[in-house]
Amino acid sequence: MSEKGSGKGRLVADRRTSGRKPAAARKSATKKTPRKRSSKTARNPLARVILWVWSSFWRLIWVVTSRLALVAALVLAVLVGGVYVTLPDYAKLTDGRAQGSVTLYDRDGRVFAWRGDQFGGAVTADSVSPYLKNAVLATEDKRFYSHFGLSPRGIASAVRINLREGRGPLSGHGGSTITQQTAKLLCLGVEYDPEVWDTEAAYISDCRRSSLSRKAKEAIYALAMELKYSKDEILSIYLNRAYMGAGAFGAEAAAQRYFAKPASALNPSEAAIIAGLLTAPSSLAPTNDLDRSHARAATVLRLMEEQGFLTDTQAATARAQPATLSEAAERRTGGYFADWVMDTLPPFADIGSRQDVSIRTTLDPRLQRAAEGAMQEIFNTKVKAGSKAQAAIVIMSADGAVRAMVGGRKTGVSGVFNRATQARRQTGSAFKPFIYATALELGYSPYDTVVDEPFCMNIPGSGEWCPKNYTRNFSGRVTLIDALKRSLNIPAIKISEQVGRDLVARVATDFGIDSTLVDTPSLALGVSEASLLEMTGAFAGILNGGSSVAPYGVDNLTIKGDDEPLIGRRGGVGERVIREDAARELVFMLEKVVSEGTGTRARLPDREAAGKTGTSNEQRDAWFVGFTADYVAGVWMGYDDNTPLSGVTGGGLPAEIWHEAMVRAHQGLPPRPLPMIVPDRPVAEPAPQPVQRQQQQPQRRQQQRDPVAGFVDQLLRDIFGN
Incomplete structure (x- = not known):
């Protein structure tokens, strides 16, 4: 039985705390106690000072660096911003050239060279x-x-x-x-x-x-x-x-x-x-x-x-x-030619004008290849290895249009010395055609004679001068044809003095020899200087019937974007220098130089050619300049430092280069006869009489003005001699 009111409580388990302490105890337990310094640091004041200095140093570095970085960023931002506001629009920055450009086209309309930017x-x-x-x-x-x-x-x-x-x-x-x-x-x-x-x-x-x-x-x-x-x-x-x-x-x-x-x-x-x-x-x-x-x-x-x-x-x-x-x-053809064309442009049309220019030129790429190939062929096969001799070639039409130009042995180059246009050298006997051109203009006949004999002149201020022929031999009485084809010096001097060297100089100048010609009897021997381009242009005047030509390389020039030519043809046929009949007779005489005289190495296999050799004093320069019915070409050979050539005359390697170039240039072209007059031989050998310049010159000048009188005079001279 149960006992009520016994005073005993309920049988209830005590509240579990899971081992946790009471709150007051926990509060007391969680109080932090100061961490004790290591015994060394606590006991060593020096260590505490070093630690403080080290930490302070790095705090200072951080402060200074961050401040400097901020200042640098602000300065950089200012500088960048200053440049930013000056920058132009993007569209204005595409073309940054310092000069304009020139694009050169050959006679067929194909690009062959560029100049400028x-x-x-x-x-x-x-x-x-x-x-x-x-x-x-x-x-x-x-x-x-x-x-x-x-x-x-x-x-x-x-x-x-x-x-x-x-x-x-x-x-x-x-x-x-x-x-x-x-x-x-x-x-x-x-x-x-x-x-x-x-x-x-x-x-x-x-x-x-x-x-x-x-x-x-x-x-x-x-x-x-x-x-x-x-x-x-x-x-x-x-x-x-x-x-x-x-x-x-x-x-x-x-x-x-x-x-x-x-x-x-x-x-x-x-x-x-x-x-x-x-x-x-x-x-x-x-x-x-x-x-x-x-x-x-x-x-x-x-x-x-x-x-x-x-x-x-x-x-x-x-x-x-x-x-x-x-x-x-x-x-890469026509570098010398392109350089020459650029040198001829007026200031308002060259690259310095900052305009883009297109130029249609006279260059014939086929003839340019012919000239370059001839140069390389002769130097590779006929010139001894190691020779420093140079050469230049110019080919042009009878109206002065330059078709090809090589200014040195090295082809396919540009921006180098151009011996065809920049070198002025003694012309030697290549000058003699202008003497005979003057004589023919004044009424002389190619069959007129002159005595090739020992000859001396007293030159005021210089004393006695006794020129010699190249061979040191004398041929006696010779016709003008023989004197030219054999390149005899004595006859050339005599004729020059008889017709007047002032007139010879004038004829040469009118034909395009732009040099100052010496006023001494040695003028007849080519002691004056000329460029190959000038000489070739002068012979072009003989081919075209006696009118001067100005060699040219520009047919027209246009500014990019404008079809209207700014510049037309710069050069061509100019004024008449000698009568057409006189020029045709001179062509006949020059043909004899190639077929029978000093220029036989230039003889072409399938067509008539005419030209003249030239060798300057001490063989420093050798020339051959001549033409066919289609083209005129000139070749010069020598050393840049005027060293004499060894065994080279105008009738040698220059004539061979000319021959090689012209054979290549005429490939595929039908032969055409030279425009020459073959004069009638005199009925009887004229008696040797000196030609008196004072008596003959007025009469022959009148003949130039009066064709009928000239015909009568020629007839009388054929019958009765000089």
């Missing part, structure tokens, strides 16, 4: 071939689309390479991004000022220099460009302004210059050639060294493959099929 037109990063865009990125700046205008990693790598190779940190590899390179191409916004720089070349050199301060300015300019323009706009400026060799500025000009196609149509191998030019445009230009250009292109293709711009198949195909130059770029 070529700019084919503005392109964009999207309009060029994607292969070209990717090739430029692969070689110049593979992180272009991810950086902010500068590449610290690229700069550090370039400095490391430069130091390892023994150069200064900023010499050699620059580590520049495309943005920085574009900033340099823009000359950091500084325009050319003639009062600051003597020449534009000095200005450009200053823009390209490397120094620490220049690099800093370049970086600021690059940052401003990144804020102002998009990435594609910066790349487009770069593609338009970069120099790519051979006078080409920009991708479009380079594509047209080397491959005759737009930049949008470039294939991988062609794009690799152009992108490879950016490191060294002059030395890597394919027109300068195609093998070296191909080697650089192979490197570009490898980089494109490694960076995923080309598949393995595309890269292999491009390497197996390297780019080939266009026909115009491959030929």
Whole structure:
């Protein structure tokens, strides 16, 4: 039974605390007790001081650095902002040439040369071939689309390479991004000022220099460009302004210059050639060294493959099929001719005018190849190895239109000394046709005679002068035909003095010899100087019937975008110098030089030719100038330093070069007779009588004015002699 009220409580378990202490106990237990310092530090005041100084130093460094960084950021922002507001619109930055361009076309309308700064037109990063865009990125700046205008990693790598190779940190590899390179191409916004720089070349050199301060300015300019323009706009400026060799500025000009196609149509191998030019445009230009250009292109293709711009198949195909130059770029003909044409342009039409000019010229590429081939053939087969002798060739039409020009032994070059136009040398016996032209004009007959004999003259101020023939022999009485074809000196001097050397000088000058001719009896021996172009032009006047010609190479000149010619033909046939009959008789005499006289090595196998040999004093110069019914050609040979030629006369190697050139030039042309008059032989040998200039000259001048009187006079002379 139960016991109620027994006083015992319920059988309930005590409240579990899970081992937790009472709240008061817990509060007391969780109170932190100060952590005791290590016994060493607590006992060592010096250690406490060092620890305080060290922590204070780093706090100071952090404060100073953060403040300086903030100040530097603010200064940089101000500098970048200052440049930013000066940057022009993107459209104004595509064409950055210092001068205009000249494109030269041959007589058939094909491009054969370029001069000045070529700019084919503005392109964009999207309009060029994607292969070209990717090739430029692969070689110049593979992180272009991810950086902010500068590449610290690229700069550090370039400095490391430069130091390892023994150069200064900023010499050699620059580590520049495309943005920085574009900033340099823009000359950091500084325009050319003639009062600051003597020449534009000095200005450009200053823009390209490397120094620490220049690099800093370049970086600021690059940052401003990144804020102002998009990435594609910066790349487009770069593609338009970069120099790519051979006078080409920009991708479009380079594509047209080397491959005759737009930049949008470039294939991988062609794009690799152009992108490879950016490191060294002059030395890597394919027109300068195609093998070296191909080697650089192979490197570009490898980089494109490694960076995923080309598949393995595309890269292999491009390497197996390297780019080939266009026909115009491959030929590289007419360099001397192009240089001469550029020298003849008026100031308002040359490259200094900053205009783009197109010139239609008189150059015949077939004849140019003939002249170059003749030069190479003779020097390779007839001139001893190691000889420093030079030669020049000019071929022109009878109206003075220059069809071919070679200014030295080395062909396919430009910007070098042109011996056809710039060298003025003694003409020697090549001058004698102008003596006989004067005599024929005054009424002499080719069959008139003169005595070849020992001869002396007393020259006031110089004493006695006794000239000799080249052979040191004398032939007695000879006709003018024989005197010319055998190049006899004594008869030439006598005739020159009889007709008047002043008249001889005038005839030569009127025919185009633009030199100051000496007023001494030695004029007849060709001691005066002339250029090969002048001499060839003078002989063209003989071929065309006695009228002077001004050699010319320009048919018309137009400014790009304007079809109306700014300049027409600059040269051609001028005023009459001698009568047409006199010129035709002189052609007959010059034909005898080639067929029977000193110029037989120039004789052509299938057509008539006429010309004159010439050898100057001490054999320093050798000439042959002559013509067919179709073309006039002149050849000069000698040393640049006036060293005498060894065993070479005008009738030797120059005549052989002339022969070789004219055989090639006339291939495929039907033979045509020379425009000459064959004079009648006199009925009887005229009695030897001296020609009196004072008595004959007025009569013969009257004959020039009165053809009937001339005919009567000639008839009487044929019957009764001189």
